[in-house]
Structures are given as structure tokens and as C-alpha cells.
Amino acid sequence: MDYNxxxxxxxxxxxxxxxxxxxxxxxxxxxxxxxxxLENIIHQYLNIGIRNIxxxxxxxxxxxxxxxxxxxxxxxxxxxxxxxxxEKFYSLKLGLSALExxxxxxxxxxxxxxVEESTLKEIYGKREEADFVxxxxxxxxxxxxxxxxxLIKELVNEKKGDWKLNEFLGEYSSCSVEVDDVGILDNxxxxxxxxxxxxxxxxxxxxxxxxxx
Numbered sequence: 001m002d003y004n005x006x007x008x009x010x011x012x013x014x015x016x017x018x019x020x021x022x023x024x025x026x027x028x029x030x031x032x033x034x035x036x037x038l039e040n041i042i043h044q045y046l047n048i049g050i051r052n053i054x055x056x057x058x059x060x061x062x063x064x065x066x067x068x069x070x071x072x073x074x075x076x077x078x079x080x081x082x083x084x085x086x087e088k089f090y091s092l093k094l095g096l097s098a099l100e101x102x103x104x105x106x107x108x109x110x111x112x113x114x115v116e117e118s119t120l121k122e123i124y125g126k127r128e129e130a131d132f133v134x135x136x137x138x139x140x141x142x143x144x145x146x147x148x149x150x151l152i153k154e155l156v157n158e159k160k161g162d163w164k165l166n167e168f169l170g171e172y173s174s175c176s177v178e179v180d181d182v183g184i185l186d187n188x189x190x191x192x193x194x195x196x197x198x199x200x201x202x203x204x205x206x207x208x209x210x211x212x213x
Contacts, residue, residue, distance in 0.1 A: 008103045009124060010052040011045045011144070012095035013038065014088060015061055015110035016081040022191060025061050027110040028068065029194060031201065035071065037113040042072050045106070048117050048124075053077070054098055056091045058084040089163045096147075096156050105152055108144040111188045114201070115144065119181040130175035135184045141176065142184030145169075 015027040015038060022029070027038035035043065042053055053076040057065070062080050070076070079098050081091050092107060099105060104127050106120070119135055123146050126133045133146040147155070151172055158168070188194050 006051060007049040007124065008101070009050050009105065009127075009146075010054065010099055010101065010103065011050055011106040011108055012092060013041055013053065013055045013108050013110055014091050014095070016056050016058045016084045016091045017110075018058065018060070018084060022189075022194070025064050026188065027055075027057075027061065028064055029113075029188070031113055037110055039071055040113050041108055041110065041115075042070070042074070042076060044115060044117055044120065045108075046072070046074055048120050050106070052099070052101065054079055054095045056081055056095045058082075086161065087164075089165050089168065090161060092165065093156060093158070093161075096152050099152070102149050104149060105147050106144045107147060109187075112143050112183070112186050113188070113197075114183045114186070116179075116181045116183065119179045119184060120144070122177050122179055126175050126177050131172035132169060133175045133177060135179045135181070136176045137179055137182055137184050140185055142186075144184075 015025070017026065019026045027036065029037050031037065031040050038055065045053060051074060053074070055076055056079045058081055062078065065078070077098060079094050081094055083090060096105065104124070106123070123133050123135055123144070127146055127148065131148045131151040134141050136142070155168065186197065188197055
């Protein structure tokens with residue numbers, strides 16, 4: 001795979017939740033025999049030229065990766081959230097605080113395993129139009145979102161630690177991007193939702209094969 005193209009952008013992958021309803025880390029759920037959720041997310045960003053990848057985990061997630069090394073060739077940075085009970089905003093602050101550049105950053109939850117690369121490019125293409133950019137499918141907002149350098153700086157410096165992320169973002173300007181990608185709406189929190197997702201992936205792969213024939 002050609003990874004010569006590079007984009008001056010980062011991604012924070014939020015994977016510090018306990019996944020109590022799943023019984024195992026959501027990021028480790030298999031998509032197929034080649035990759036799990038986290039590996040697939042990472043490869044999607046590598047494929048569009050983003051190299052600065054930070055994954056925020058809890059301590060159990062860290063142990064899992066130590067025992068099951070990620071099948072990726074590009075180095076990534078792991079940040080351990082010792083207080084996952086503080087919710088997503090705290091994890092996001094940890095991840096953004098670790099950034100070494102002053103550019104833009106995608107925020108990608110680990111339970112959103114498949115987003116089309118064209119969607120990521122469309123979001124990035126609108127980066128200068130607002131403080132953050134969000135994708136929309138059939139009038140429903142989804143993820144990932146892209147944060148501007150200004151918003152990142154203010155989020156990292158925010159003293160109030162119990163913000164809900166949507167409430168915090170509500171203080172800033174946004175730009176919506178209509179995309180033809182239902183994957184931005186995936187939010188896999190239970191075994192039942194995971195099985196539905198696998199059936200969808202299987203059907204899509206079958207349809208692609210039929211079309212190719």
C-alpha cells in the first residue's frame with residue numbers, strides 16, 4: 001500500500017469505554033479475519049495520508065493490545081485514560097493534549113468501524129469553513145467530526161471537566177457535510193447491534209462481488 005501521501009492532520013480515536021454490554025473491548029471486535037474495529041479505523045486514516053494517530057484507551061484496553069498487538073505497520077500513540085468514568089470529554093482532552101502539531105484533528109469513536117475514505121476527504125475539505133465539521137446522512141448527524149486548531153486549543157485549556165461533548169461544541173460554529181455514507185451513523189453498543197453490523201458488511205461484500213461479475 002502506498003503511504004507516500006501525507007495530510008497535515010491528526011486523528012484521536014476514543015476507545016476508553018468499559019464496553020460492559022459487549023463483555024470485551026469494542027475496538028477489538030472483528031470485522032473480518034484481517035482486521036478488528038480499531039485496525040480498520042486506523043487503516044482508513046492511513047489510506048488518506050494521515051499519520052499522526054492517537055488512541056485513547058483505559059488500562060484494560062492497554063493490556064488487551066499488549067496481548068494482541070495491532071496488525072498495522074505505522075506507529076501510533078497510545079494514551080491511557082486512568083479515569084474512564086469521567087466520560088468522553090476527559091478522554092478527548094487527554095488525546096488532544098498529546099498532539100504535537102497545531103493542525104486539525106478528526107475525532108473518531110471506536111464503535112464506528114467503517115467510514116468511507118471519500119467521506120473523510122469530504123469532511124477535511126470543509127475544514128476552513130467552521131470551528132468543527134460534521135458529516136450528515138439523510139439529515140442525521142454522525143461521526144467522525146473534524147476540529148479546528150482554535151477549537152482544539154480552547155478545549156485543551158478548558159478548566160471545566162464535566163462537559164458533555166455536544167454541549168461544549170454547541171458554543172462553536174459548525175459546518176455540516178452531506179455524505180452518501182450510512183456508516184457515519186453506526187453506534188455499536190450491544191451484541192445484537194454487532195450482529196446486525198456483520199450482516200450488513202456481509203451483504204455489502206456480496207453485492208460488490210455480484211456487481212463485479
